[in-house]
Amino acid sequence: MIKDLLITNGNKLIQTYQSAPSAELIPFMQNISGLSYITLQLYNKDSKPLLDEKDWPLEVHPNDIERVLAGEKVSDMNKAARPHSDNAQLPVIGLPFQVDGQPYALFITLEKNSVDEELMNSIHLMYVIILFFGSFLILIAARYIVNPILRLTEATRRMAKGKFDVELPTKRKDEIGVLSVSFNEMAKELAKLDQMRRDFVSNVSHEIGTPLTSISGFTKALKQKQMNEESRLRYLTIIEEESERLSRLSQNLLRLSHLQHDNQPLKMSTYRLDEQLRRVVIALEPHWGAKEIDIDLQLEPLTVQADEDQLSQVWINLLSNSIKFTPVGGKILIEAVLKDNQNIISITDNGIGIPEEERADIFKPFHKVDKARNSSVKGNGLGLSIVKQIVDMHQGDIQVSGKLGTGTTFQVTLPK
Template identity: 55%
Template sequence: MENSLLSNGEQIIQTYRSSVGTELIPFMNNVSSISIYAIQLFDASGKPLLEDKSEPVVPDAERIRHVLAGTVVRDIENDGRYPMVGLPFPVDGKPYALFVMLKSNELWMQSNKEVSTELLTVFLVGSFLILAATRFIVKPLLRLRDAAGSLAQGNFDVKIRTNRKDEIGQLNASFNEMAQELAKLDRMRREFVANVSHEIQSPLTSISGFAKAMKQKRMSEESRMYYLTIIEEESERLSRISQNLLRLSSLQHDPYSVHSTAFRLDEQLRKVVIALEPQWSGKEIAVELDLKPVTVHADEDQLSQVWMNLLGNGIKFTPVRGRICIRSYTEGRSAVVCIMDNGIGIPEDQRTDIFKPFHKTDKARDRAVSGSGLGLSIVKQIVDMHEGEIRADEESGGGSVFTVKLPIRKGL
């Protein structure tokens, strides 16, 4: 800024010297009135010569003496105002001191006020918008916090309603899905506890009742043996429920306990059929085998449990002189086993529920047919551990078809 002032001061001096016959004071007054600079001219005595119409240019006497002595002066203290410079200005052998300072621009000052006002307005409006946006973001998070607290207290029916499609909306949707899954798990847990209590209470009631009946002194030997037989059967049933519960719990808590080996699946199926021969031959059931050679890498003991349970169910619900067909074949990279019977069948609306613990179809609730409803749950757990699939369908002409599809080698 000072360099610019010096350059313009020199130009004023040069302009006057090039104007022949021009009087100094009127010339400088005219320059001061039309220039963007405030100027003042001092004579040898330090007296100001120009009219002070706008900006007073008042340097200290020391500075004036330096300029009159022929020295260019800058860095003049000006009470915080714009910079000021002093230039020596000799005219006709007489020394003068010309001081130049930038005028305060009223338009600039007004614009500065307007800009300051606008900035303040933007700041206030922006602050309000930020607060509104913060509330818009924080409010659903507070609702989510309250819902999470309610969920922690066991209220799984909580649901957050939102129409937002942004990340918070997605978070709310994920929370609702989690709440639904937890509600489903809680419902399954309650049903499981109720079913376990029912299945255990039933044989215990029978055992307790017949044990009390045997306390009667007047009882025939035939009745006593009958009661003892029932107590023995109910005790065995209670033992099977306990064993199946322990096995199902073990499979669920250790899903990686699969010890894979290579073995012939068709040979394993033949061994299972032979092991269950007393059951199907006792009901004069015709067992048909259509087993193609299939080698799989799986846990042989666990898969043996699968076939024992499925074939045992088939025998249990197939009438006397019925028919059971077992097929095995390969399909791509999978081994497929189908066990078909012409028994009571499974209603279509219950084919997905039969794999839940303690689920029994209405047709299977005959007390003459023993079972705890855990066998198919164990089967489903083992098949899932082998990354396989199992489904139940209806056989043409009645009966059931259980289809198990397993990868020939786990992971493929």
């Protein structure tokens, strides 16, 4: 310990002086102070310093001087004796001794090392430089992180106002870059949903407006008194058909809304799927019989656990769709097989087919392959949307295939 070393050297110093009685005290101590790694200060009985004070770096508290003059070794110096911060850490000890019966107090501390002081100054300077550059780098990093977040916040505000044409930079590979990519994907999906909503409103307006216009026009025509019976019956027939069209539209809209938003569970039951398909074919016999369509059934005995009413609607919609687009004297093949522990049902016709570029959209509400919306083909574009929704609710899958002009195949896969 440094204080113990100072006490030992101080005692040796006192003994050296006392062994040379001819030496004068003050010059002896003055010459010793500063020659090695220690610095001395000597106080007489009046507590006055006897050595040159310019070499002594500390102030000693009067109480400590009195304690040493009274014969006490002091190593726990009063902190008030060292008010200067640059010397606050120097160890100090006080040793008593007598010369010619007069008490003296010898205080010893380490000599300040200029090299150490320069080193400490360098360390302090280094701390300042590190603090400066650290703050500068933190500022840059903060801007690097905060700016993308600000852009993301502004883009979010734009999206909240219904503006989905926003795109954030995605060159970064960190978490913010991943977030930007996800945000852009979300913006695109929301833009699609917004466009679907607009198209839905437009399609509903069109599907409702067309029959209403017909009904209104032919109703006004019926008010004319000079009209033969044949024309009157023809107008009434058109009004009846358009009314039925509106009724089907409202029913399908309600069914689709119910399927999309109702959280009621499916009414599951176990039944023969092949028998259900036969019943649907028989129920639609007036439709395919009128067009002299050949129905070929190749059904394996299949048992399924599902909502019977909902799946029945699937087969009715798919078969009705095939009948609608199959020419007179055409053929429809209905197959049902068990493969890889899954029930696979396919309905294939030799009708007009579906263009490949249209297949991704045919399950969207109101989508029609016939862009002109030919009124001779009855339908409002909701049947396949209902089919898709019911199949998804049963954790199944539906795919469409075929070539334009040669026919279409709808394949439904249901878990066993």
